[in-house]
Amino acid sequence: MPNSGVLERLVAQVGWEIRRRRAEFYGLRGLFYGAVLGLVPLLLKNAVGPAAPLIALGVALLGAAAGALRGISLPLPAADAARLADRAFGLQDRLATALEWAARPDRTPLVDLLLADVTARLEGLDGRVVVRRLWPRELKLLPVPAVLLVVLALAPSIPLPTGRLPVFSSSEESETPEERAGKILTDERPKTAKREPLQRAEIMERNLSGRGGATAGSQPGDLAALFKDTALAAQRPDFQSFLKKGDERLRMLEQVDRLPDLKRDFTQSQHKMIFQKRRALSGGLRPDQISPQKLRELLEEMERMGRKGGNWGGDIGEGMEALESGQTDRAMEAMERALSKMRAMEERGRDGRGLRGGREAGRRGRGADRGGSGADMDADFGEGEGLMPGKGRSPNPKGDATDRLRANPFDAGVEGEARSGRKEGYDTNLLGKGTSVPSRLHYMGVFGQYRKMMEEAMAREQVPRDYQSQVKEYFESLEAR
Amino acid sequence: MGNAERVQEFVEAFGGLKAEVGKVIVGYDEVVTDVLVSLFAGGHVLLEGVPGLGKTLLIKTLAAGLELSFSRVQFTPDLMPADIIGTTILLEDPEGRRHFQFQKGPIFAHILLADEVNRATPKTQSALLEGMQEGNATVSGITHPLPSPFFVLATQNPIEMEGTYPLPEAQLDRFLFKLRVTYPALEELNEIIDRTTRSRETEVRRVMTGPEVLRFRELVREVPIAEHVREFASLIVMATHPQWEHAPDATRRFVRYGSSPRGAQALVLGGKVRALAQGRYNVSVEDLRAVARPALRHRLILNFEGEAEGVDVDGMIGDVLEQAEATSRKGKEAFVR
Numbered sequence: 001m002p003n004s005g006v007l008e009r010l011v012a013q014v015g016w017e018i019r020r021r022r023a024e025f026y027g028l029r030g031l032f033y034g035a036v037l038g039l040v041p042l043l044l045k046n047a048v049g050p051a052a053p054l055i056a057l058g059v060a061l062l063g064a065a066a067g068a069l070r071g072i073s074l075p076l077p078a079a080d081a082a083r084l085a086d087r088a089f090g091l092q093d094r095l096a097t098a099l100e101w102a103a104r105p106d107r108t109p110l111v112d113l114l115l116a117d118v119t120a121r122l123e124g125l126d127g128r129v130v131v132r133r134l135w136p137r138e139l140k141l142l143p144v145p146a147v148l149l150v151v152l153a154l155a156p157s158i159p160l161p162t163g164r165l166p167v168f169s170s171s172e173e174s175e176t177p178e179e180r181a182g183k184i185l186t187d188e189r190p191k192t193a194k195r196e197p198l199q200r201a202e203i204m205e206r207n208l209s210g211r212g213g214a215t216a217g218s219q220p221g222d223l224a225a226l227f228k229d230t231a232l233a234a235q236r237p238d239f240q241s242f243l244k245k246g247d248e249r250l251r252m253l254e255q256v257d258r259l260p261d262l263k264r265d266f267t268q269s270q271h272k273m274i275f276q277k278r279r280a281l282s283g284g285l286r287p288d289q290i291s292p293q294k295l296r297e298l299l300e301e302m303e304r305m306g307r308k309g310g311n312w313g314g315d316i317g318e319g320m321e322a323l324e325s326g327q328t329d330r331a332m333e334a335m336e337r338a339l340s341k342m343r344a345m346e347e348r349g350r351d352g353r354g355l356r357g358g359r360e361a362g363r364r365g366r367g368a369d370r371g372g373s374g375a376d377m378d379a380d381f382g383e384g385e386g387l388m389p390g391k392g393r394s395p396n397p398k399g400d401a402t403d404r405l406r407a408n409p410f411d412a413g414v415e416g417e418a419r420s421g422r423k424e425g426y427d428t429n430l431l432g433k434g435t436s437v438p439s440r441l442h443y444m445g446v447f448g449q450y451r452k453m454m455e456e457a458m459a460r461e462q463v464p465r466d467y468q469s470q471v472k473e474y475f476e477s478l479e480a481r
Numbered sequence: 482m483g484n485a486e487r488v489q490e491f492v493e494a495f496g497g498l499k500a501e502v503g504k505v506i507v508g509y510d511e512v513v514t515d516v517l518v519s520l521f522a523g524g525h526v527l528l529e530g531v532p533g534l535g536k537t538l539l540i541k542t543l544a545a546g547l548e549l550s551f552s553r554v555q556f557t558p559d560l561m562p563a564d565i566i567g568t569t570i571l572l573e574d575p576e577g578r579r580h581f582q583f584q585k586g587p588i589f590a591h592i593l594l595a596d597e598v599n600r601a602t603p604k605t606q607s608a609l610l611e612g613m614q615e616g617n618a619t620v621s622g623i624t625h626p627l628p629s630p631f632f633v634l635a636t637q638n639p640i641e642m643e644g645t646y647p648l649p650e651a652q653l654d655r656f657l658f659k660l661r662v663t664y665p666a667l668e669e670l671n672e673i674i675d676r677t678t679r680s681r682e683t684e685v686r687r688v689m690t691g692p693e694v695l696r697f698r699e700l701v702r703e704v705p706i707a708e709h710v711r712e713f714a715s716l717i718v719m720a721t722h723p724q725w726e727h728a729p730d731a732t733r734r735f736v737r738y739g740s741s742p743r744g745a746q747a748l749v750l751g752g753k754v755r756a757l758a759q760g761r762y763n764v765s766v767e768d769l770r771a772v773a774r775p776a777l778r779h780r781l782i783l784n785f786e787g788e789a790e791g792v793d794v795d796g797m798i799g800d801v802l803e804q805a806e807a808t809s810r811k812g813k814e815a816f817v818r
Contacts (some may be wrong), residue, residue, distance in 0.1 A: 080813070083709060097707035097763035108703040109484040114762035134815055 006119045007082075007099050014088075014130050015081040021131045022071030027064045032138035034063020035145035042152035046159065053153040060149065088130040094118045270305055271342045274298070278339060287329035295331055296323055302338050310345060312338035451475050488757060491697050495521070495758045497688040501546040504683045506539050507676065508669035512660050515751075515775050516543060516634070518758070522750040523698050524657020525613050525633040527598070527648075527779060531640055534662045535673075540594045540634045545685040547694065549591035550628065556601035558644065562608035566618045567625075583620060588612050591628050591691060595635035599645045606652055609633060613655045630694045650738070650782060657747045658772075659779035661795075704753040706764040709809070711749065714769050716805035718745040721781055721798075727811075729804040731797045735787030740780035747776035774798050 038056035045052040082096040089095075098118045101111040281294050303316040319334030454475050458468055495517060502513050512528075516539070519526045528536045537553075544551035554565055567586030573579050587593065588609070598606060611617055616631055617624045635656070637648070653659070665673060676683065719725045722739035723732050732739070751772035752764040778794045 074814070079707075079709065092761065092763075092765035092767060093707055093710055094761070094763055094765075096709060097705055100707050101705045108705060110488070110700075110703045110762045111705050113484055113488065114705060117762055 006122055007095060007102070007115070008078075010085060010095070010122050010125075011078050011081045011099060014085045015076050015078070017129075017131050018076055018081060018084070019072050019074075021133055022074055023068040024071070025134050025136055026071035027068035028142070029136040029138050030067020030070070031060060031064035032136075032142045032145065034060035034066075035142065035149055037063065039145060039148055039152065042149065043158060045152070045157035056149055056153065060145075084130055089121075089125055091118065091121065094121065269346050271339065271346050274302060274305070274339060274342065277301075278335065282332075287332045290328055290332065292323055292326075292328060292331075295328065295335070296320070299323065299331070299335060299338075302335065302342070305342070306338070310342060312341040315341065447478055450478070487696075487700055488760065488762070491521075491700060491757055492760050494689055494693065494697065498543070498546050501685050501688055502539065502542050504685060505542040505676075506535060507672040508665045509535070509539065509662065512662055513539065514755075514758075515658055515660050515772075516540075518751050518754040518772065519657045520630075520632055520694065521697050521701055521754045521758075522657055522747075523630070524747065524750065525655065526635070527653070527656040527659045528634065528636045528662055529639050529659060530636070530662030531664075532638060534664065536636045536662050537594065537596055539662075540592070540636075542685055543634075544592045544594075546688055547592065548687045548690040549630070549632075549694075551592045551594070552587035552590035553594040553596060554587050555596045556598050556605070558600060558602060558646075560601045560605045562605050563620075565605065565608045566612075566620055569621055583623070583625065585625070586618075588618055589625070589627060591630055591632060593631070593633045595633060597637060598635040599637040599648055601646065603646050603649055603652075606646065606648060609635075610652060610655065628691075630691055630698070653779045654741055654743050656779060657751070658775035660775055661778075701750070701753050701757055704757055704762060704764060706749060706753070710752075710764050710766055710769065713766055713805060713809055714745050714748045714752075716808050717748060717769065717773060717777070717801060718742070720801040720804045720808070721777060727804060727808045729800045731792070731800045732804075735783055735790065735792045735797065736781055737784035737787075738782040740777050744777050744780045748772055751776055770802060773802055777801070 038059040041048045041052045041055040041059070048055065078099065079096055082099045083093070085091065086093050086095045094114065095118055098111070098114050101107050102115055104111075277298055281290060281298060299316050299319050302312065303320075306313045306316060315334045315338035319331040319338070322328075322330035322334060454471060457463075458471065463471065498517060499513055503510075506513060516526055516528075520543075528539070530536050541551070541553075554560070563586070565586050565588050567584050567589070569581045570584050571579055572582045593612075595609065598609075611619060612627050612631065613633055616627050616629065618627060619625070633656075638645075718740045720728055721732060721736065721744070722728060723734075723736045725732075725739075748769050749764065752768035755768045755771060756762070756764050774795050777798050781794050781797065783792060783794070
């Protein structure tokens with residue numbers, strides 16, 4: 001087995017060369033910092049005495065020695081030295097490989113050949129430089145402290161400043177009161193916490209005019225508008241800041257007089273407000289018992305609403321004329337017609353916002369094809385009318401009213417029409433307060449889910465082809481509604 | 482026989498085979514070397530080049546120089562897997578009894594030339610997968626071992642894309658090297674004309690047998706590799722991955738998927754063969770550099786931007802090598818870099 005001693009000797013040789021280069025490098029660096037430090041005793045020559053130049057020189061040399069020592073003592077893996085030697089002598093990683101594999105237990109027969117090969121090659125090597133010399137950056141700056149050292153060593157000592165430094169402070173008047181008044185007085189005086197300047201709630205500065213919908217007409221400082229601001233609700237709660245500083249909404253709650261009427265339902269539509277007023281006006285009275293003044297006010301209010309694009313202006317005009325001529329019953333009828341048109345317009349607007357979906361819109365269109373416009377058909381139905389799907393009036397209450405909506409039992413209703421399918425059935429639609437309940441949308445949304453589940457089940461399970469068409473037909477009939 | 486003699490025998494066999502191929506093939510010294518490196522590393526080769534550059538001739542000449550069975554399959558769109566692997570046929574013996582017998586396909590040869598491999602459908606291309614990786618062919622649930630050594634040399638045309646099916650990544654990864662056959666130089670072209678237009682044909686001498694190839698393959702695997710050289714191979718492969726923190730900018734920008742670990746295996750095995758062919762007993766960093774392009778160029782999957790920009794993968798591998806070297810030096814003191 002070839003001896004790897006030659007390799008180790010070469011690696012040690014290269015290692016020593018590396019350490020020497022390192023010692024040079026770090027020694028020069030240490031000399032620079034030592035020279036800089038050596039300036040201190042020369043500057044304090046007056047205090048240090050005549051030994052200052054010697055001390056300065058000693059500090060500089062000590063720095064150089066410390067640097068060199070550090071350079072020599074830095075760790076140096078043998079593999080790194082072997083790689084450098086490989087590169088320097090063009091050994092193509094032979095030395096590093098041989099050195100690494102010589103000590104391994106799983107060495108292959110070729111490793112012995114490699115060791116012999118490397119040993120033979122090393123014998124013929126010349127003593128070329130393996131590690132190049134590097135100079136530290138500080139070397140360029142070394143003349144500066146060196147020259148300063150010499151100059152300061154030769155120059156007379158610098159006199160140190162003596163005496164008290166002048167007082168530059170001009171704030172004698174602003175001494176604390178307790179110095180002038182004495183400790184007792186300041187102790188007796190009740191200490192009040194430093195009051196922070198009153199800050200207006202940030203909501204005052206919020207500009208909500210840019211938001212559409214309900215906040216479009218709101219003024220700055222409109223707290224009602226703020227409560228309708230969904231952006232505020234969507235803010236991620238930061239519990240820490242909530243505890244420390246207080247939430248914006250909490251600060252609002254401190255201003256009780258500015259809080260909005262939370263009992264008021266902001267989701268309520270114009271039509272529903274008018275409908276409630278109409279109900280309050282009639283209150284089970286006959287038309288001839290109704291106050292003409294209040295009826296006029298209601299008609300005028302409806303007329304104002306109609307100016308924004310409503311189509312019930314004619315009905316209101318008829319109602320006003322009838323009221324002028326003392327025909328309260330005709331005025332009431334005209335108001336009912338106008339109310340129906342108002343509701344129909346709202347329904348159309350809801351369709352346009354996509355709340356009822358395209359299928360609903362399509363159905364409405366088909367309904368219009370079958371007989372007159374949808375608005376005209378809707379006009380036949382009033383709020384809370386009809387116990388069974390379809391037209392009619394029922395005095396029976398339809399469940400408990402919800403407190404939130406401040407509704408009465410008659411506010412929930414259904415309208416309906418005969419379905420176009422083969423079997424007898426009704427196509428029902430919810431009226432009144434129930435329309436604003438979100439579950440209605442979910443109820444309508446399940447058709448799509450059912451159809452998807454049906455299609456998945458048809459694809460997954462082995463359904464006879466004849467039955468497949470029947471199942472599909474059934475679900476299509478649901479959609480046709 | 483001693484190890485030194487074994488190595489010497491390999492060096493001579495390598496050089497002899499190269500010389501025999503050189504009798505027919507003019508130029509392409511690097512391509513021929515890489516094909517031989519792949520043969521002794523136990524890998525397969527994909528040769529890419531425009532028609533008429535002598536790819537098929539190179540492979541046929543190599544097969545002639547080796548005492549091994551050779552078969553050629555011309556890949557076409559209607560070629561079926563059974564046309565390559567073989568099929569079970571019903572035979573009737575003299576007594577009238579019928580029985581099934583497996584009829585071996587052309588894959589059952591030592592050297593398989595898959596000519597214009599990208600003309601067949603992916604289904605047919607995949608018929609080579611098992612043979613290339615496992616050295617077996619499974620038909621009707623029965624696994625048939627392929628002859629050893631089994632060496633696939635496939636060719637493909639890079640410019641004629643119509644009616645072709647680019648090899649899937651899984652198939653490409655099974656090739657140890659992808660070699661680019663380029664146009665010959667002027668002097669080489671003159672030599673080609675001289676050799677191919679005269680009446681006398683060049684005879685190729687058989688210089689190696691199958692068992693010898695297998696023996697050399699074992700020898701190759703004994704070549705030691707230093708830790709820092711092995712780490713350099715890993716750094717090269719890592720630098721092909723755009724997700725790697727030290728990946729070069731070109732990789733980050735143009736590469737979708739980097740090389741698999743097979744790429745690192747190809748680098749080291751190729752490096753071992755190259756070192757041994759030069760009579761050296763260890764793998765050096767230069768060996769890895771030399772085989773990096775053939776070993777990695779088919780393993781870098783470019784992204785859309787890379788494809789659109791027409792990025793040269795070989796150039797990108799140059800960046801990868803530089804980055805790998807810079808990373809290997811990172812953190813080291815200036816004196817030992």
